[in-house]
Amino acid sequence: xxxxxxxxxxxxxxxxxxxxxxxxxxxxxxxxxxxxxxxxxxxxxxxxxxxxxxxxxxxxxxxxxxxxxxxxxxxxxxxxxxxxxxxxxxxxxxxxxxxxxxxxxxxxxxxxxxxxxxxxxxxxxxxxxxxxxxxxxxxxxxxxxxxxxxxxxxxxxxxxxxxxxxxxxxxxxxxxxxxxxxxxxxxxxxxxxxxxxxxxxxxxxxxxxxxxxxxxxxxxxxxxxxxxxxxxxxxxxxxxxxxxxxxxxxxxxxxxxxxxxxxxxxxxxxxxxxxxxxxxxxxxxxxxxxxxxxxxxxxxxxxxxxxxxxxxxxxxxxxxxxxxxxxxxxxxxxxxxxxxxxxxxxxxxxxxxxxxxxxxxxxxxxxxxxxxxxxxxxxxxxxxxxxxxxxxxxxxxxxxxxxxxxxxxxxxxxxxxxxxxxxxxxxxxxxxxxxxxxxxxxxxxxxxxxxxxxxxxxxxxxxxxxxxxxxxxxxxxxxxxxxxxxxxxxxxxxxxxxxxxxxxxxxxxxxxxxxxxxxxxxxxxxxxxxxxxxxxxxxxxxxxxxxxxxxxxxxxxxxxxxxxxxxxxxxxxxxxxxxxxxxxxxxxxxxxxxxxxxxxxxxxxxxxxxxxxxxxxxxxxxxxxxxxxxxxxxxxxxxxxxxxxxxxxxxxxxxxxxxxxxxxxxxxxxxxxxxxxxxxxxxxxxxxxxxxxxxxxxxxxxxxxxxxxxxxxxxxxxxxxxxxxxxxxxxxxxxxxxxxxxxxxxxxxxxxxxxxxxxxxxxxxxxxxxxxxxxxxxxxxxxxxxxxxxxxxxxxxxxxxxxxxxxxxxxxxxxxxxxxxxxxxxxxxxxxxxxxxxxxxxxxxxxxxxxxx
Numbered sequence: 032x033x034x035x036x037x038x039x040x041x042x043x044x045x046x047x048x049x050x051x052x053x054x055x056x057x058x059x060x061x062x063x064x065x066x067x068x069x070x071x072x073x074x075x076x077x078x079x080x081x082x083x084x085x086x087x088x089x090x091x092x093x094x095x096x097x098x099x100x101x102x103x104x105x106x107x108x109x110x111x112x113x114x115x116x117x118x119x120x121x122x123x124x125x126x127x128x129x130x131x132x133x134x135x136x137x138x139x140x141x142x143x144x145x146x147x148x149x150x151x152x153x154x155x156x157x158x159x160x161x162x163x164x165x166x167x168x169x170x171x172x173x174x175x176x177x178x179x180x181x182x183x184x185x186x187x188x189x190x191x192x193x194x195x196x197x198x199x200x201x202x203x204x205x206x207x208x209x210x211x212x213x214x215x216x217x218x219x220x221x222x223x224x225x226x227x228x229x230x231x232x233x234x235x236x237x238x239x240x241x242x243x244x245x246x247x248x249x250x251x252x253x254x255x256x257x258x259x260x261x262x263x264x265x266x267x268x269x270x271x272x273x274x275x276x277x278x279x280x281x282x283x284x285x286x287x288x289x290x291x292x293x294x295x296x297x298x299x300x301x302x303x304x305x306x307x308x309x310x311x312x313x314x315x316x317x318x319x320x321x322x323x324x325x326x327x328x329x330x331x332x333x334x335x336x337x338x339x340x341x342x343x344x345x346x347x348x349x350x351x352x353x354x355x356x357x358x359x360x361x362x363x364x365x366x367x368x369x370x371x372x373x374x375x376x377x378x379x380x381x382x383x384x385x386x387x388x389x390x391x392x393x394x395x396x397x398x399x400x401x402x403x404x405x406x407x408x409x410x411x412x413x414x415x416x417x418x419x420x421x422x423x424x425x426x427x428x429x430x431x432x433x434x435x436x437x438x439x440x441x442x443x444x445x446x447x448x449x450x451x452x453x454x455x456x457x458x459x460x461x462x463x464x465x466x467x468x469x470x471x472x473x474x475x476x477x478x479x480x481x482x483x484x485x486x487x488x489x490x491x492x493x494x495x496x497x498x499x500x501x502x503x504x505x506x507x508x509x510x511x512x513x514x515x516x517x518x519x520x521x522x523x524x525x526x527x528x529x530x531x532x533x534x535x536x537x538x539x540x541x542x543x544x545x546x547x548x549x550x551x552x553x554x555x556x557x558x559x560x561x562x563x564x565x566x567x568x569x570x571x572x573x574x575x576x577x578x579x580x581x582x583x584x585x586x587x588x589x590x591x592x593x594x595x596x597x598x599x600x601x602x603x604x605x606x607x608x609x610x611x612x613x614x615x616x617x618x619x620x621x622x623x624x625x626x627x628x629x630x631x632x633x634x635x636x637x638x639x640x641x642x643x644x645x646x647x648x649x650x651x652x653x654x655x656x657x658x659x660x661x662x663x664x665x666x667x668x669x670x671x672x673x674x675x676x677x678x679x680x681x682x683x684x685x686x687x688x689x690x691x692x693x694x695x696x697x698x699x700x701x702x703x704x705x706x707x708x709x710x711x712x713x714x715x716x717x718x719x720x721x722x723x724x725x726x727x728x729x730x731x732x733x734x735x736x737x738x739x740x741x742x743x744x745x746x747x748x749x750x751x752x753x754x755x756x757x758x759x760x761x762x763x764x765x766x767x768x769x770x771x772x773x774x775x776x777x778x779x780x781x782x783x784x785x786x787x788x789x790x791x792x793x794x795x796x797x798x799x800x801x802x803x804x805x806x807x808x809x810x811x812x813x814x815x816x817x818x819x820x821x822x823x824x825x826x827x828x829x830x831x832x833x834x835x836x837x838x839x840x841x842x843x844x845x846x847x848x849x850x851x852x853x854x855x856x857x858x859x860x861x862x863x864x865x866x867x868x869x870x871x872x873x874x875x876x877x878x879x880x881x882x883x884x
Contacts, residue, residue: 054164058155058171065148065175066141068437069184072445073140076185079446080455080473080509084486087187088475089114091136095480098127106485107292109493116289117299119280120190121222136476143192144184147383150196151175153203154390160206161398162419169420170345173427174390177344178434178442183383185436187476191383194223194230198387201234202355205241210261213238217269221276223384225285226362228277230384231269233358238266282311305370318364328368332868337375338367340434341382341389346426349389351396359388372874378434378442397423441707444586451508451537451558458541461534462502469500471518473510486512488521501544503530507630508538508558508649515630515651526551538630559631564645570599574607576663576684577645579699583710587872588882589652590710592661594699598644605638607678609648610671612662612696613655616764616812618798621659625671627651654878656762658713658814660701660800662691688715691801698801703727706884718799723810724751724766736856737849738774738833738842745845746774750831752859757817757827759866762881765858767811767831773797775805776837781813782830782855790818790827794834823865829858 076082089105093114096104103114103123114120129138151171158167174180183192197219204213213234220231242262285298293299302309306324307317318325328334342349349356356363366374366381373379397419404415433441459477462468467483469490478484483498490500503525505511511518522540526532531546535555566577577595584590596609613622624632631648640646665683668676677695680687687697701713717726724731731753737745747770757763773779773796783791797803797811821827832855833842841854872879 054155054159054168057168058151061168061171061175062148062151065151066144069148069181070141070144072437073144073185074137075446075448076187077137077140077476078448079452080506081446082187082476083472083510084475084479085472086189087136087140088472088479088484088486090188090190091139091476092479092481092484094123094127094139095130096482097123098130099482101482104482106483106490106497109485109489109491109497111483111494111497112292113288115284116292117285118190119225119284122190122193122219122224126193130480134480136479139188143188146193146196147180147184148175150199150387153196153199154387154394157199157203157206157391158394161394162401163416165416166397166419166423169423170390170394173345173393173423174386176427176431176435177386178430178436178440179341179344179377179382180386181436181440182378182442183380186378186380189380189383190224191227191380194220194227194384195387197223198230198234198384199391201231202237202387202391205234205238205262208245208262210238210265213262214265214269217265217273221269221273225277225280226365227384228273228280229361230359232273232277233361235266235268235270235273237355237358238262238269240266242266303369303371303374307368325368333372333870333874334367334375336868337377340377340430341385343426344386344430345389345393346423348393348396348400348423350392351399352392352394355392355395356388359385363388372869372871376871376874378871393423442586444584454537454539455506457536458504458534458539461541462504466502467498467500468502468504470504471506471509471511471513474504474506478504487518488513491525502533503540503542505540505542506538507540507634515628515633519633538634556635558649559635559647560640561645561647562641563643564597567597567599567645568643570597571601572599572682573602574598574609574665574678574683576609576665576687576697576699579661579663581700581702581710582649584652585708585710587876588654588704588708588879590655590702591652592650594648594661594663596646596648598640598642598646600642602640602642604640607665607667608637609646610664610666610677611699612664613653614660614662614798614800615656615762615814616658616660616798616800617793617814618795618800618802619814621655622650622653623671624648624650654876654882655702656881657884658701658703658762658764658812660713661699662696662801663687663699664696689718689799689801692804693802696801698799701800704882704884708884719810721768721808721810722751723768723799723812724753724764727766728753728755728764730754732859734856734858735847736852737845739845740774740842746771746777746833746842748831748856750858752829756861756864757815758864759817759821759823760880761866761883762814762816764812764814765829767797767813768808769797769805769811770808772807772809773805773811774833774842776835777833777842778836779811780832780834781815783815783817784828784830785821785825790821791815817863821863823863825863826860827863828860831856831858 093103093105105112105114126139126142129142151174154174155167155171158170197216201213201216201220204216217231217234221228242259246259281298286296290296297310301311304314308314362384369375374381431440436442465481468478468481469485469487470478471487475486485500487503487505493499507518525542526549529544530542532548532551533541533543533546535552536557538558540555575597577597579594582591582593594611611624612620614620629648629650663684664680665678666676667678670676674693674695680690680695680697684697687699689698701718702710703713705711717723720726731751734750734752736748739745749768751766753765778794778796781793782789793813793815797805797809799810799812803809834840843854844852844856846852869880870883873883
């Protein structure tokens with residue numbers, strides 16, 4: 032049965048002995064390239080401080096402790112604990128041996144990449160038995176291009192990706208009737224993690240089934256029956272061991288260790304199933320007694336898309352191997368029905384153990400298709416192989432282009448290693464290897480090879496027998512999991528006590544108990560200022576805006592706004608301060624420095640600034656909407672929102688051309704998230720262009736009207752309206768263009784009506800992120816969000832008009848035919864669209880929904 036397609040695939044029949052070695056060399060080259068590329072990306076993520084205590088640091092500490100004889104011991108908050116409170120991962124024992132070869136956290140990152148890459152070998156060996164060498168390499172390419180696997184190895188570090196190669200090894204061993212190898216592989220699957228034991232049980236069932244089929248179909252009973260009995264015996268053995276181990280790990284070990292930590296007598300991960308229940312019994316009961324609920328959850332668009340993505344990565348060939356996919360149902364359903372989005376968005380580690388099943392199902396599926404074609408078609412073998420290869424590579428390549436995490440992939444997100452990141456090594460080198468240590472989150476995995484390491488501010492007074500930290504390393508500019516003000520106050524308290532400064536530079540602060548030095552060196556503030564900057568020295572105005580830039584993380588649609596300011600020679604400390612406002616296109620305020628004060632303004636406040644300083648202020652990462660802008664100013668009074676308390680924008684930002692009518696705010700920049708999730712700047716020329724709306728959303732329509740003034744003159748208006756209807760809970764943008772400005776003493780109004788009743792009223796002057804001067808031709812960008820009472824399928828009407836501010840009297844409107852059309856202009860009717868299925872960023876972070884394409 033295994034060789035039934037060899038006549039269809041002549042490479043195995045006529046290539047001789049040398050040819051297969053060529054394919055193995057190609058396979059080795061593909062694995063090598065993969066390891067080089069993705070280990071490099073994993074190392075860069077770590078070097079660029081995009082790894083944290085959760086999860087790389089805590090995993091690394093548990094594995095390192097295991098290598099030193101303390102099985103999966105770790106620190107939780109401020110007490111000594113164990114990984115067994117959450118998961119049972121015996122695989123960490125063999126993994127820990129790598130630290131005796133290379134005692135560095137990067138060793139396990141490399142090992143994780145190697146494990147996934149080496150899964151190609153058993154996949155290739157299995158596929159070449161069933162579909163031949165050429166198509167086997169095609170399956171290897173699909174495996175290595177799989178976005179879910181790439182995401183798994185770039186999501187810090189976890190145990191579950193290590194199941195993938197052992198699952199593939201077990202499938203190959205069953206097909207090759209290598210039952211002892213099957214036993215070893217399946218036992219390793221069981222060791223990975225508690226839920227992996229259910230996958231191992233499925234592999235045991237598969238071995239039993241294949242052994243039974245082999246006994247029935249093989250003619251040489253004297254050879255086949257003993258081997259089949261061995262396969263059946265090992266299959267039953269694995270089935271029993273795996274199920275018993277799953278029960279022990281899930282229902283005995285984890286609750287026993289986790290009860291005190293989580294205040295729960297069962298695994299806390301059962302709480303991820305929302306409507307299905309929060310206990311194993313209630314979840315299991317609902318699966319079988321409430322099919323309507325199960326279907327309602329599983330058929331949500333994001334979950335359907337997740338399943339389609341798993342299938343598309345192997346060209347939907349897995350649909351012809353449903354018997355193999357059925358073996359993965361415990362984990363597949365656990366992901367598909369979870370209320371935790373990470374499990375069904377495919378961009379974390381949770382899908383890693385499923386990909387082998389979809390790959391193997393695709394191999395068997397193609398094997399069955401080829402057998403069918405052999406019996407029913409007269410196509411040449413080479414044509415069939417070529418078509419199958421193009422089909423497989425076409426789909427896997429398309430999936431990589433959409434969501435791949437490597438170079439050229441749709442989700443490629445390389446990290447820029449900055450001098451600040453490189454500077455961290457100087458501080459790491461000063462910390463003795465075994466001292467108890469507390470660090471900020473992004474530094475934790477760089478120093479986790481020690482028994483006592485805490486995430487700051489934990490560890491200052493830990494619960495015995497945990498030892499208190501005697502050293503502290505903080506990066507006040509990075510991920511701290513603390514409000515910047517809270518971190519500052521904690522450091523001041525430490526310095527007022529028995530802690531002192533060992534070293535500091537560019538936002539890094541190294542402290543030690545008993546150190547006599549209490550003063551933070553000036554070099555620490557380099558992240559916030561450059562003293563004696565040549566451009567700043569030339570300035571005569573007290574404080575001038577210099578530049579704005581944005582550091583974007585497209586994966587989560589996060590943005591960090593970085594502004595620079597020049598402190599002039601007339602600056603008096605404490606008299607003025609910088610000011611920014613993040614606004615929507617229609618002027619709604621999203622953020623100011625007062626909402627979440629950036630670290631630079633806390634550690635190096637304006638009271639300390641000196642003439643000649645160039646000040647650099649970086650916000651925390653924010654989640655701005657689809658379109659957003661930054662207005663800048665300088666405040667000299669107590670109320671930054673009063674124009675009288677702000678200095679003239681012409682002096683503060685002389686190079687910025689777009690300024691508010693009150694003359695105290697300047698639009699320093701505007702940006703938008705593209706449909707591909709990238710952040711692009713909107714130029715001042717574009718913001719002032721007559722066809723602004725058409726350039727931003729070309730799929731739309733133009734409306735024109737004229738408003739008749741009391742003296743008979745006309746105020747022309749043109750409106751650009753997108754063809755796409757407004758959706759629930761999403762911003763909707765449209766653009767007014769007042770060709771001769773807004774008449775003096777009048778103000779535009781925009782109403783949204785349902786059944787002739789106004790449900791949303793947006794009266795106000797024209798805005799393009801900031802208020803626009805009304806005397807000249809101007810754009811008037813309107814952005815609305817429909818009220819919660821509006822339902823999909825309802826009809827809403829957009830209405831615009833002009834009214835006199837003093838009397839409220841509206842101007843008459845002349846339509847396109849120059850005939851009187853009343854005192855308001857109905858623009859368009861829309862049928863309200865449902866809210867789009869949330870993408871990953873939206874599912875995790877509600878604020879990111881407003882930037883979803």
